[in-house]
Amino acid sequence: MLGKTAGGLFWMFRFLERAENTARLVEAGFRIALTRSQDSSSEWESVVTTAGVCDHYRKKHNDFTAANVIDYLLRDKDNASSVYSVIKSARDNARLVRTALTVEVWTAVNDNWMTMQELLKRPIKETDLPRVLDVIRSQSALVRGALHGTMLRNDIYDFARIGTFIERADNVARIIDVKYYTLLPSTSFVGSSLDNVQWETILRSVSAHRAFRWLDEEDMTASSVARFLILDPRLPRSLVFSMKTTVENLNYLAEEYGERHACHDHADQMLKNLRERDIKSIFDEGLHEFITGFIHDNNALGLLIERDYKFYN
Amino acid sequence: MNTKPEHFDEMRVGDDAVRSPYDSYKRWFDEQPAGRFARKSKEAEAFFRRTGITFNVYGQVAAQERLIPFDLVPRIISGREWNKLSRGIEQRVRAINAFLHDIYNRQEILKAGRVPVDLIARNEAFLPQMMGFSPPGNIYTHIVGTDIVRTGEDDFFVLEDNARTPSGVSYMLENRETMLQMFPELFSRIKVQPVSDYPKNLRRSLAATAPQSCNGKPVIAVLTPGIYNSAYYEHSFLADQMGAELVEGHDLRVVDGHIAMRTTRGYKQIDVIYRRIDDEYLDPLTFNPKSMLGVPGIMDVYRAGNITIANAPGTGVADDKAIYSYMPDIVEFYTGEKAILKNVETHRCGEADSLKYVLDNLADLVVKEVHGSGGYGMLVGPAASKKELADFADKLRARPGNYIAQPTLSLSTVPIFVKKGLAPRHVDLRPYVLVSPEGINITPGGLTRVALTEGSLVVNSSQGGGTKDTWVLED
DSSP: OBHHHHHHHHHHHHHHHHHHHHHHHHHHHHHHHHHOSSOOHHHHHHHHHHTTOHHHHHHHOSSOOHHHHHHHHHHOTTOTTSHHHHHHHHHHHHHHTGGGSOHHHHHHHHHHHHHHHHHTSSOOOGGGHHHHHHHHHHHHHHHHHHHHHHSOSSHHHHHHHHHHHHHHHHHHHHHHHHTHHHHOOOGGGTTSOOOHHHHHHHHHHTTOHHHHHHHOOSOSOHHHHHHHHHHOTTSTTSHHHHHHHHHHHHHHHHHHHTOOOHHHHHHHHHHHHHHTOOHHHHHHHOHHHHHHHHHHHHHHHHHHHHHHTTOOO | OOSOOSSOBSSEETTTEEOGGGHHHHHHHHHSOTTHHHHHHHHHHHHHHHHTOOEEOTTOSTTOEEOOOEEEEEEEEOHHHHHHHHHHHHHHHHHHHHHHHHHTTTOHHHHTTSSOHHHHHTOTTOOGGGTTOOOGGGOSOSEEEOEEEEEETTEEEEEEOOOSOOOOHHHHHHHHHHHHHHOHHHHHHSOBOOOTTHHHHHHHHHHTTOOTTOOSSOOEEEEOOOTTSTTHHHHHHHHHHHTOEEEOGGGEEEETTEEEEEETTEEEEEOEEEEOSOHHHHOTTTSOTTOSSSOTTHHHHHHTTSOEEESOTTGGGGGOHHHHTTHHHHHHHHHSSOOSSEEOOOEETTSHHHHHHHHHTGGGEEEEETTOOTTTTOEEGGGOOHHHHHHHHHHHHHOGGGEEEEEOOOOOEEEEEETTEEEEEEEEEEOEEEEETTEEEEOSSOEEEEEOSTTOOOOOGGGTEEEEEEEEBOO
16 A cells, blocks of 8 residues: 555544544533533633644634634634544545545545535534534544445555544543543542533543443542543543554554554553553542653654654655 | 527437437437436436546636536447547557657658658657657557547547547546436447446556566556646546556655655555656656656656656647647558548648638637647637637737637537427547557547537536537447
């Protein structure tokens, strides 16, 4: 496979994953805004921070109103991470690697882009937001379904999956990091029931609020939520699950190509770091330090993969 | 429909009779319930858009990707008509290859005075770097798209040769695919010669011209300028259908005297490049030093015989419209036969007498730039305003050698589907020709381009033209 094609697949699926996660973030923010009587601008600010676009946002807007944030995150063409922009980027990458995609996957991505153009043409009214977010999510699901249902399990699929899970790990880690003050235990807070709505947002923004209730016998506490998001191998958006999947797909590549690279060792080490930890030791180290370290390592992994598989000249 | 058409109509004879190639189709059409066609037309458009069969129009930011309108009524050619056409095309394509080999080697035709030396020497598309070099199989133009127009029952003219990088073949294939999906029953009623072998034939044809140094199965790549190019869809489509890699310049480099592509497992040699970028951008070391699209050093590898480039650099000479005016001579010179297909009468404005004639009759003529293509920079006299004519006359006087002029042909019409039913519109035809050491292969039919506006003669997709499926019947 061309290095460029591997890179195109990797980024195509990173962008698709980002679109979905941004939609979830907006949904979680919207819910808080609805359920809380007080001013919700700090919540919207944290949504923008989590999306990693706060500096640029401040250049365009002075305040964090629902309308501005929603517009910025969903449809602003100047925001390279808005849903509109990332779906366009995903589709551009899909065109670049079109010979590597099945007709079904290509059509799903192309449909997604056509749908977004129509859906995000005009500013979104609050009453319409749930429907809009729903369409964004279901379009992502259609692409994913086409990928699983029609693509050969070969290097093409591996690069698609690696892109997905590196992006997912990054997005989820950012959510934890931005909310870490909520999770941060000044010792007296550990184990105590905090502001439930805050927990809900975190869980909702990774679509895990029901899962948490179903799976977790524990109370919703700082450490139980953090443990769930970081260390639970059953949750498909936890850091450990993402890492495990990335490592698996990297191993398939190593098998197919008969060659291991620096990225393999790096990923193995990251997975090991997660598996050997328990939540207490993470809190002891400092949640923020732990997550910052993870985001850094995850970025480094992306760069190693890019180098080892010759995405660029 | 009671006035006698002034153009040859390929379906109707007089007011009610139908030409025989259209017999079965017309009968089927008349059986269709009202509304079915309008519905199918929408379906077809949605199909094209979803599949992403789009083209980009330069200079139109808002509508970056557009669909070429597709008309559901096939253009139908009988097997007998096609046989004659394809013999004519084959003869012409052979002559063009012989001509290119000659002018880059012994230049017999210039020595014989049949083509003026000036036309070659001052030709921008002529590449001195190709002198004394013979590509594998002496093939310069592996893929040709000969533009043909019809003016009467037996009157076919070649309008342009397109020996450089003809585009549009993906539309020929997708149009047929769409028709098969829309009207499967039609194809069991009427036997149409298939076009779907084109990608397979293209692959075979390219593989057969692999350099001598290639042992084993040749690795083929399609070289594209990238996703923002107007024909990118076609590049990816052909690569996909052939099972070839789709590469850009930055994927390639010279490794150990060969061209190699950067893969996830290191550099891998390739043997044949089907390039869809212009000569000028091919090699920044030899041609345009600013080119980011090409591969530095590829011309050295080419001249050393370690890569095949299709079509060969320097092929564009044959597309020059001044050279075109000599094509009947060229055919005769290399094949010893009279040209089967006619040339359109062409006035070379570089010649004083012709220039005078052209200026005197501008309102009746079509004037084209000798190096132009795609309908850009041309004047259609009968459709132009007084001011446009005057402006163009100034351009002609300033650079007469840059233009040729032709009479406005009364192009044949074929029916398209409009709200009221069928209506005649002007068309041309671009059959696709593959040349390899194994022979010449012409896909039956080709791409029919149609001017969708009533009375219009401009069929270019960049100027509002559409396309149709083209049927050659199994007679």
